[in-house]
Amino acid sequence: LVVGAGSMSSLAVATAARLGAARMVVANRTPRRAEHLAASVSGATADLADLPAALAEADLVISCTGATSLVITADMVARALRLRPGNGTGRPLVLLDLALPHDVDRDAAGLPGVTVLGLDAMEDAGLAVAATQAEDVAAVRAIVAEEFAARVSARHAARVAPTVVALRAKAAEVVQAELDRLAGRLGPLDDRASGEIAQAMRRVVDKLLHAPTVRVKELAGSPGGDSYEAALRVLFDLDQDAVEAVTRADADLTPGTRSSAPLPGDTGPGSSHDRAGEA
Structure with missing residues (x-):
C-alpha cells in the first residue's frame, strides 16, 4: 500500500513493483491521481477515507504525503489489526514513513507485529552501510598498496637479475676451471669420486653466493x-659486457619462446642454488 501520489510515491510504486511486490494499492486524497499511478503498475486504488481497511x-x-498532520494514526493501525484474521497475530505490518513532517504515528510501533520506520532509521542504516563500505574501501586500498609495492620490488629485483646471473655464471666457470685443474693433477678418478x-x-x-645475491635483490628497491648492484660488480670483478649480454638476451626473449632450461647460476625455485641456500 502506497499512501500519496506525488513524485516520491511514484518512485516508491515503481521500486516496489520492480522488486516483485505481488499486489500494489495506491491511496490518495485525489482519486484521479491515485488511479493514474496505480494503472502504471497494474495496481488498484483505495479510499483514503477508509484507510484502516486498506491497512x-x-x-x-x-506513506509520503504533503500533509501537515498525521495521516496514519495509531488508532487506525489498531483497527486495521482487528480487521485481520486473529487480530493480525502472526502477520507483521511494516509502516515506512518517508514524509516530513511524519505521516505515521510513532505510537503505532507499540502495537503487536507493527514496525514503524522513518527517515531517521533509514539515515542510521545508511550511515552503518557507509561505515561498512569505508572499511571495505580501506581494505581494498591496503591490498592495492601491497600489490603495488610487490610489483615495484619485483621490477627492481629484475633490474639486478643480469648482474646476479653474470656472477653465478662466473662462479660456475671458476668451479669448472678448478675441477679441470684438479683432474689434471690427480689423474683419472672414478665417476663417484669425481662427482x-x-x-x-x-x-x-x-652457499657463499646465496646471501649476497638474495640481499642485493632485496636492497635494489631501497x-x-x-x-x-654496482658494488657487487666491483667486488667480484664482473665483466660489464657479460652483464649487458645477459640483459640483451633477456630482452630478446618473448613470451612462449623462453627456454625452460635454467641459466648458468639460475636461482629459481628448485635450482641447486636455491636448495643450497636452504641447506
Whole structure:
C-alpha cells in the first residue's frame, strides 16, 4: 500500500513493483491521481477515507504525503489489526514513513507485529552501510598498496637479475676451471669420486653466493639501490659486457619462446642454488 501520489510515491510504486511486490494499492486524497499511478503498475486504488481497511490488507505501507498532520494514526493501525484474521497475530505490518513532517504515528510501533520506520532509521542504516563500505574501501586500498609495492620490488629485483646471473655464471666457470685443474693433477678418478668433489665445490660456492645475491635483490628497491648492484660488480670483478649480454638476451626473449632450461647460476625455485641456500 502506497499512501500519496506525488513524485516520491511514484518512485516508491515503481521500486516496489520492480522488486516483485505481488499486489500494489495506491491511496490518495485525489482519486484521479491515485488511479493514474496505480494503472502504471497494474495496481488498484483505495479510499483514503477508509484507510484502516486498506491497512488490514497490506504487509508493507509506504506513506509520503504533503500533509501537515498525521495521516496514519495509531488508532487506525489498531483497527486495521482487528480487521485481520486473529487480530493480525502472526502477520507483521511494516509502516515506512518517508514524509516530513511524519505521516505515521510513532505510537503505532507499540502495537503487536507493527514496525514503524522513518527517515531517521533509514539515515542510521545508511550511515552503518557507509561505515561498512569505508572499511571495505580501506581494505581494498591496503591490498592495492601491497600489490603495488610487490610489483615495484619485483621490477627492481629484475633490474639486478643480469648482474646476479653474470656472477653465478662466473662462479660456475671458476668451479669448472678448478675441477679441470684438479683432474689434471690427480689423474683419472672414478665417476663417484669425481662427482662428489664437483658437487662439494659447487655447494660451497652456492652457499657463499646465496646471501649476497638474495640481499642485493632485496636492497635494489631501497634508496640508492643501484649502488648495491654496482658494488657487487666491483667486488667480484664482473665483466660489464657479460652483464649487458645477459640483459640483451633477456630482452630478446618473448613470451612462449623462453627456454625452460635454467641459466648458468639460475636461482629459481628448485635450482641447486636455491636448495643450497636452504641447506
